[in-house]
Amino acid sequence: MKNIVEGYLAGLDGYPKEMCEQIMYGSTADNKSGVLAMMCWGASNFTGFGESEDQRAALKFHVQAEHFTGEVSIVSSWLDTYVVGIGEHEYTDVYCDQLTELIDNVVELKGEA
Secondary structure, eight states: OHHHHHHHHTTOOHHHHHHHHHHHTOBOTTOOBHHHHHHHHTOEEEEEEOOOSSOSEEEEEEEEOSSOEEEEEEEEOTTSOEEEEETTEEEEEEOGGGHHHHHHIIIIISSOO
16 A cells, blocks of 8 residues: 555655645545545546646646546645546535545546536
C-alpha cells in the first residue's frame, strides 16, 4: 500500500500534493478508504498546478472507472472550497471532506452527483 500512496504523490508538491492527500484520506459513501477508491478509479497521471490570480492550486488526473473514463480536475479557490470538473460536469463549493465521496459517486456509482 505504501508504494501505491507514494506513486500517487510522486511529482506533486505543495498544495496539489495536499489536495491528493485529502482524497486519499477521505472516504466514500460506503466507507471505502480514499486510497482504495483511487485504485478502483484507475487514477493515474497526477499533475499539480500552482497558484494564480484565480486559484490557490489545482490538481488534474486521469480515471478509468465504471461510469466515467477521462480527466478529473480539482481547483482550489482562495476561499478553501473546490471546483471539481468531471467530464462535462462541474461541481462548485466542494469542501475537502467531500472530495472522495463526490468523485466516487460520479465515476463509479451513477455517473453523476
